[in-house]
Amino acid sequence: MMSLAATAVIGSAVIMTAMPALANELLEISPQYCVVENKEQACTTQVNIRWTLPQAIPVCLLENNRTLGCWPAQQQGVWQYKAEVQLPAIYSLTHAHTGELVVDTQLELQTLRSSRRRLRSVWSFF
Amino acid sequence: MRLGLHNSVLSAALAALGCGVYANEVPVEQWHLGVNIGYGVMTNPLHGGDDVHLYVVPDVAYYTDTWYLDNNQLGYTFVNQDEHVLSAITEINPETRFFVDWHPSSVFALQQIDSSAPLIAEGPARVRVDDLDKRHWALDAGFEYHYFTSIGQFQAKALADVSDVYRGWRAQASWRWGYRFEQWVLEPNIGVNYSSREQNDYFYGLSREETGGYGAIVVGSSVQPYAKIDVSYLVDEHNALRMHLGYIDYHSQAKASPLFKESSSLTLFIGVKHLF
Numbered sequence: 001m002m003s004l005a006a007t008a009v010i011g012s013a014v015i016m017t018a019m020p021a022l023a024n025e026l027l028e029i030s031p032q033y034c035v036v037e038n039k040e041q042a043c044t045t046q047v048n049i050r051w052t053l054p055q056a057i058p059v060c061l062l063e064n065n066r067t068l069g070c071w072p073a074q075q076q077g078v079w080q081y082k083a084e085v086q087l088p089a090i091y092s093l094t095h096a097h098t099g100e101l102v103v104d105t106q107l108e109l110q111t112l113r114s115s116r117r118r119l120r121s122v123w124s125f126f
Numbered sequence: 127m128r129l130g131l132h133n134s135v136l137s138a139a140l141a142a143l144g145c146g147v148y149a150n151e152v153p154v155e156q157w158h159l160g161v162n163i164g165y166g167v168m169t170n171p172l173h174g175g176d177d178v179h180l181y182v183v184p185d186v187a188y189y190t191d192t193w194y195l196d197n198n199q200l201g202y203t204f205v206n207q208d209e210h211v212l213s214a215i216t217e218i219n220p221e222t223r224f225f226v227d228w229h230p231s232s233v234f235a236l237q238q239i240d241s242s243a244p245l246i247a248e249g250p251a252r253v254r255v256d257d258l259d260k261r262h263w264a265l266d267a268g269f270e271y272h273y274f275t276s277i278g279q280f281q282a283k284a285l286a287d288v289s290d291v292y293r294g295w296r297a298q299a300s301w302r303w304g305y306r307f308e309q310w311v312l313e314p315n316i317g318v319n320y321s322s323r324e325q326n327d328y329f330y331g332l333s334r335e336e337t338g339g340y341g342a343i344v345v346g347s348s349v350q351p352y353a354k355i356d357v358s359y360l361v362d363e364h365n366a367l368r369m370h371l372g373y374i375d376y377h378s379q380a381k382a383s384p385l386f387k388e389s390s391s392l393t394l395f396i397g398v399k400h401l402f
Contacts, residue, residue, distance in 0.1 A: 040151075115151040119203075119211065119272060119281075120196040121302075121315070122162065122185040123354060123370050123393075125220050 025103040026052040029091055035110040036087070047083040047107065051093055052076050058096035064089055070096045083107070150304065152189055160185035162368055164397015168223075171376050171388035176227035180395050201270065211272040215283065219264040219296070221321075221329045224391075258336050261329050264291035278303040281317075287325070294324025300352075311366075313356040321379070323347045330383035348378035358399065370395040 028050040034043035049061065053075050060070040061079055071077055083089070085107070092104035152158050166180035187196040194201050198217050205212035268285030279302050286295040300317025326345035334342045354372040361367060372393035380386035 114191070115153045116189045116191070116194070116206070117211070117272075117274070118150050118152050118187060118189075118196065119194065119201065119213070119270070120187070120199055121313075121356065122160075122183060122197050123356060123372065125198050125218075125223070 025054060025093075026050075027091065027093060027103045027105045029105050029107060031107070033108050033110045034087055042084050043087050043089070043107070043109070044082070044084045047081060047091075049079045049091060050077070051103070053093075053102070057102070059093045059102060060096050062090075062092045062094060072096075152187055154189050154191055156188075158185070158187040158189075159402040160399055161402075162395065162397050162399050164368070164395060166370070166393065166395025166397070168372075168393040169388065169391050170224050170227075171380065171391045172224050172385050173387045175224050178223060178227070180393075183395065185399070209274050211274070213270050214267070215270045215285070216265060216267040216288070217285070219266050219285075219287070219292075219325075221325065222261055222263045225261040225329070259333070262291050263289075265289040266296065268295070292325050292328035294322035294326075294328070296321050296325055309360045311356075311358040311360065313358075315354040315356070317352055319350040319352065319374075321348050321350065326379055326383075330379050330385050332384065343382075343384065345379055345382040348382075350378070351375045354393075364401045366399045368395070368397055368399045 028048075030048045031045065034045055036043055051059075051061075053059070056073040056075045058071065058073045059077070061068045061077075063083065063085060068081065069079060087107060087109035089107045090104055091107065093102040094100060095102060162183040162185060163181070166183070168178040168180065170177050185197060188194065189196070191206075192203055194203065194213075199215055200217070201213040201215040203211060203213040264287050266285035267288045268283060270281065270283035273280040280300070281302065282297070282299045284295065284297040287293055297320040298317060300315055302313065302315040305312040305314075323344070323346050326348055331345045332343040334340075337343060352372065352374040354370065357369045359367040370393065374391045374393075375389065376386060376391065377389045380389035
């Protein structure tokens with residue numbers, strides 16, 4: 001059996017803007033993809049996040065629903081950390097006071113080896 | 127429980143064992159070969175039918191993106207979405223399993239049976255099981271649908287005899303859960319089988335010749351509820367302790383067919399699973 005410890009990352013910074021509240025907001029995440037052996041495996045990788053906002057507002061950065069940090073009003077920000085996260089993971093910036101979503105992006109899953117859900121049990125015949 | 131790299135071995139073992147909804151996957155274009163070794167028994171509800179002893183239960187699967195072979199079933203999946211999977215399937219009809227070691231010399235009384243087909247007999251009508259026709263293996267083909275949800279998977283299938291053995295059809299609907307707690311995996315499964323009149327009459331009915339001229343006994347269509355639970359304890363990447371308990375209710379057929387001595391069948395297996 002292949003080693004199952006393999007985790008790799010693909011892609012440089014890719015910009016995905018998603019939200020409507022503010023125009024021209026940017027949330028960059030690198031890598032964009034995390035490659036794991038199978039879908040159940042968590043992704044462990046260094047994640048670099050940068051954001052640029054059209055105006056200075058206090059924001060919080062969330063990984064799925066977990067808050068990674070909050071910052072006072074500023075137009076730009078950078079965050080680096082070692083993520084260990086089940087994919088796909090959504091990273092989002094929310095307004096620190098109102099909780100309103102500002103922008104989000106996604107760390108996507110790539111599997112090394114494709115697999116299929118098994119449809120039958122060994123005990124089906126009995 | 128969240129899987130991380132540190133427990134990817136557990137994840138792989140779980141996936142290979144096919145246990146649990148979280149890791150119930152197999153790599154494509156790669157043989158999955160496993161074997162369950164231990165002791166088990168499936169009780170035979172038929173008069174004169176030997177219980178089926180289980181010492182070695184192989185677990186064999188091979189999947190491509192569309193075709194698959196998985197433990198007695200060959201399938202072609204033409205819808206494979208996150209929640210919905212629809213396949214054309216063919217598999218061996220399992221009803222013959224109770225007739226494999228069916229070699230009694232005993233007799234049983236037809237009078238004791240509450241059959242829908244009245245017997246015209248003045249005295250106790252008896253059938254020598256030795257004289258009954260052999261029940262042949264049949265091959266069925268049909269469609270199977272799976273609906274995957276966060277709380278388990280629903281499965282429904284309908285198949286018809288394509289081997290010209292019993293010339294009927296059957297269906298099944300079931301719900302299967304997967305629970306995992308550390309090394310333990312519990313997989314309960316409840317469902318119901320539907321047997322058409324043709325299937326029941328072929329396997330559990332009696333022809334006029336078999337009753338010695340008393341008239342044919344027809345069983346009619348029926349449903350058989352069942353419940354199973356599979357319990358595994360993952361030892362390492364390739365080995366697990368395993369227990370299986372299953373119950374199938376044959377109450378409807380047993381009421382109509384004189385072949386039944388019991389109205390249910392129990393399966394119990396305790397052993398180890400080894401993944402090659």
